[in-house]
Amino acid sequence: MSYLNPLRLHFSGRFQANVSTVNNDPGHFDNATFDPSYQQMQTAAAANGWFNPEGDASWRLLGCAITAAWTPDGAVAASDPVLACQVADANSRVSAKLADLDSEQQMVSEIWGLQVRIADAAGNTLLLGDYTPAAFMDIWNRATGGNSGGDNAAGAMYQSVLTNLQWGDIAGSPFLLALRGAAGSGKLSIKFNVDGINLNFGDPEFMCGRLVGTIGPAAAGEPDHLLLGRQFMAVSTQPPSGFFAPQGGINFFAAQVDTSAGCIFLDLGNALSTPTPGGPMSDLGRLTLGVATADGKTPGLGSIEPHGPAGYTDPAWYGRTAGVVVINLTAEQLKAVEEQALVLSGDLAPADAFIMESPLGAFVRADRYVYRLSPGDTVRVPVYATRWGRPFAGADLTFVADAGGLQPSNSINAQDVPNVAVPLSAMPFERSACTDRNGVAWLALAPTDPGTPRYFNGGQDYGIDGQVYGIRVRFTDQRFAYNENQWNFISILLWSDFAPPAPVTWDALQPIFQQYANLYPVMKRFLDLGNFQDVVANAALLKLAFGLDPSNPNAMPVTRDLSPAKRNAILSWLDNPLSGNGAAPARRLRANTAPSPEADAMKARGGKAYAASRRLCLR
Structure with missing residues (x-):
C-alpha cells in the first residue's frame, strides 16, 4: 500500500516557496565581513543577496483542485463530491516553512509545519492531516528547452505521510x-511533484510553480518516504552537469506491481521531461513497458500513447493523472515480471527514450535521509533493501562516507571556503550491516563534537555551526550493483557543542543573533535581532518562538539550523537578559579576492542550480 494504489486521488495546482536566498552563500555566514549589500537584490554587476533576499521561507499550496479519484472498481462517479474539493493547507495557522539542511547541503530542502486539508467548495474541512517533514528527492533538469539549466527548469518530488488524521462530515462521499x-494505520501516503518555479521578480507568480500530487493509503510498517516497489534507475549524461540529466531522457521513478488488481502502476510524475518550465510533457513517442531478456529483446507488457485526449503530451494529462499510469497485466505477464528487470522505452528516433531497473532488481535506500544531530545523540537510521519490489532479506550492506554531493563554496572569499565532512572522526559509524527478514538494516550513529571546522579566518571568527556529512549505502555483493542515484545518500548536520558562560550574557549570544539578523533581512520588519535593546523589548515573544517544536510553523529560526544547546542558552537568557560587558564584536575588512569563474558564471541563477554545480564530485 501507498499513494500508488487502486484507491487514490490526484490533485493539481500551484505552490509557493518564498525562500530567502541570503543564506545560500556560505560566505554570508561570516559576521565579521558581512556587508549590508548582501541583503539587497542581485544585479547584473553583483550577486548581493541573490534573487530573493526578502523571502520569509513560506511554503504554500495554491489552488490545488482534486482532478480525479479512483477505487479498486475504477474511477469514482462524477456525482461524488470529492471531485469538487481542493487539497489545501492550514486555514487556522501560518503557512509551512521550507528550509535547507545547510548552506553547503541545499539539495534536501525540507517542508516543516505543513497541514494538508481536503476542503469542499464552501471551505469546510473534510480531512486534516499533519505532513511529516520531508525533503525533496530526484531533482533534475526537467525542462529541456533553450532556457534550461536554472532553477526554473528543475523538477523534484516529495513523498511523505499525513498523520493525526481528523475527518469531517464525509458521509456524502463514497x-x-x-x-x-x-487508513487503519492512522496515516495516509502523499506524494507530489514540483516544477516550473517562476524566478521573475515583480511577476505575480514570483516564487510560485506547478504542483501535482497523489494521496492514498499508508500501510502499517511501511516506510514513510520510500515506495517499496520496482525502481527504475537512470544513467547520468557525461560529463555531469549541475542538475541530473538522464541519458535516456527519463528520470528515476518507482512502480508497483499489484497482483490482486492484476496491474502495474508506473509513477511518471517526476520522470518525463517538458520542453518549457511547467509545460506539457515532451513527446518521446509511444512508451512501451517491457521485460529485459538475455537476448536483448523486450517483450511488451503495454504501452502509453503520446497523443490524443488520453495521451501523455496532452496539456490536461499531467494534472488529471499526476503522472500515474496503470497498465493491466495478464496472469502470464504477472508471472513474467516477478524476477525480471523491467524496461520503459520510447520509439521516437533519433532520441530514443530508455530507462530500466537494475539487472538483478536490487535497490537500497534510507527511508528518512536528512538528520540534524548534536554531540552525544544516538540515532538508528532505517535502511530498506528490496529485490524485484519485495523485501530483500539477508542482504549485506556497506556504508561509506561520501561528501561528493555536498556543496562547499564562498563567493565572497574564495580563499576561505568552509570545508565539509571534516573531521570524519566526529561521525563514527559501522561500515556494514545485514538486512533482517523485512529487508531492513540499521545504520547506528553516535556522533561526537566536531568542533568548529567551519569558522572563518582560521577559526578566529564566528561562522557556520557544526559540520555537514554524507553517508552512502551500497550492496556489498557487487553482483547487485546498479546505476547509482547521485542524490541517494544520507545527509547529516552535526552541530558543534556549545557551553555558554554562567550566567548567560548577551555577549555570548550576540554572534548567534547577529548572524540571523544578517541572513534573514525580512526579520527587520519586526525587530533587529542583532540589537540588544530590540531583543530585550521582544523577549516574551522570542521566548515563545524559540521554545516551539521545530515541526511548528512558527518556530524560530525558520531554517531549523539552531542547535538544541544554543536554543536552551537563548531560552535561559531570555528569562534573565543580562548584557555582559557590552564588547562590540570584532570587524575586519573583506579579503580582496575574486570568486571562482564557475561561481561567477552562475551568479545570475544563485539557487539550487548554483548549489548543484559546486558539488565536490564535479570538481
Whole structure:
C-alpha cells in the first residue's frame, strides 16, 4: 500500500516557496565581513543577496483542485463530491516553512509545519492531516528547452505521510469513506511533484510553480518516504552537469506491481521531461513497458500513447493523472515480471527514450535521509533493501562516507571556503550491516563534537555551526550493483557543542543573533535581532518562538539550523537578559579576492542550480 494504489486521488495546482536566498552563500555566514549589500537584490554587476533576499521561507499550496479519484472498481462517479474539493493547507495557522539542511547541503530542502486539508467548495474541512517533514528527492533538469539549466527548469518530488488524521462530515462521499476505511494505520501516503518555479521578480507568480500530487493509503510498517516497489534507475549524461540529466531522457521513478488488481502502476510524475518550465510533457513517442531478456529483446507488457485526449503530451494529462499510469497485466505477464528487470522505452528516433531497473532488481535506500544531530545523540537510521519490489532479506550492506554531493563554496572569499565532512572522526559509524527478514538494516550513529571546522579566518571568527556529512549505502555483493542515484545518500548536520558562560550574557549570544539578523533581512520588519535593546523589548515573544517544536510553523529560526544547546542558552537568557560587558564584536575588512569563474558564471541563477554545480564530485 501507498499513494500508488487502486484507491487514490490526484490533485493539481500551484505552490509557493518564498525562500530567502541570503543564506545560500556560505560566505554570508561570516559576521565579521558581512556587508549590508548582501541583503539587497542581485544585479547584473553583483550577486548581493541573490534573487530573493526578502523571502520569509513560506511554503504554500495554491489552488490545488482534486482532478480525479479512483477505487479498486475504477474511477469514482462524477456525482461524488470529492471531485469538487481542493487539497489545501492550514486555514487556522501560518503557512509551512521550507528550509535547507545547510548552506553547503541545499539539495534536501525540507517542508516543516505543513497541514494538508481536503476542503469542499464552501471551505469546510473534510480531512486534516499533519505532513511529516520531508525533503525533496530526484531533482533534475526537467525542462529541456533553450532556457534550461536554472532553477526554473528543475523538477523534484516529495513523498511523505499525513498523520493525526481528523475527518469531517464525509458521509456524502463514497470515496472519502473508502479512504478513511483504508487508513487503519492512522496515516495516509502523499506524494507530489514540483516544477516550473517562476524566478521573475515583480511577476505575480514570483516564487510560485506547478504542483501535482497523489494521496492514498499508508500501510502499517511501511516506510514513510520510500515506495517499496520496482525502481527504475537512470544513467547520468557525461560529463555531469549541475542538475541530473538522464541519458535516456527519463528520470528515476518507482512502480508497483499489484497482483490482486492484476496491474502495474508506473509513477511518471517526476520522470518525463517538458520542453518549457511547467509545460506539457515532451513527446518521446509511444512508451512501451517491457521485460529485459538475455537476448536483448523486450517483450511488451503495454504501452502509453503520446497523443490524443488520453495521451501523455496532452496539456490536461499531467494534472488529471499526476503522472500515474496503470497498465493491466495478464496472469502470464504477472508471472513474467516477478524476477525480471523491467524496461520503459520510447520509439521516437533519433532520441530514443530508455530507462530500466537494475539487472538483478536490487535497490537500497534510507527511508528518512536528512538528520540534524548534536554531540552525544544516538540515532538508528532505517535502511530498506528490496529485490524485484519485495523485501530483500539477508542482504549485506556497506556504508561509506561520501561528501561528493555536498556543496562547499564562498563567493565572497574564495580563499576561505568552509570545508565539509571534516573531521570524519566526529561521525563514527559501522561500515556494514545485514538486512533482517523485512529487508531492513540499521545504520547506528553516535556522533561526537566536531568542533568548529567551519569558522572563518582560521577559526578566529564566528561562522557556520557544526559540520555537514554524507553517508552512502551500497550492496556489498557487487553482483547487485546498479546505476547509482547521485542524490541517494544520507545527509547529516552535526552541530558543534556549545557551553555558554554562567550566567548567560548577551555577549555570548550576540554572534548567534547577529548572524540571523544578517541572513534573514525580512526579520527587520519586526525587530533587529542583532540589537540588544530590540531583543530585550521582544523577549516574551522570542521566548515563545524559540521554545516551539521545530515541526511548528512558527518556530524560530525558520531554517531549523539552531542547535538544541544554543536554543536552551537563548531560552535561559531570555528569562534573565543580562548584557555582559557590552564588547562590540570584532570587524575586519573583506579579503580582496575574486570568486571562482564557475561561481561567477552562475551568479545570475544563485539557487539550487548554483548549489548543484559546486558539488565536490564535479570538481
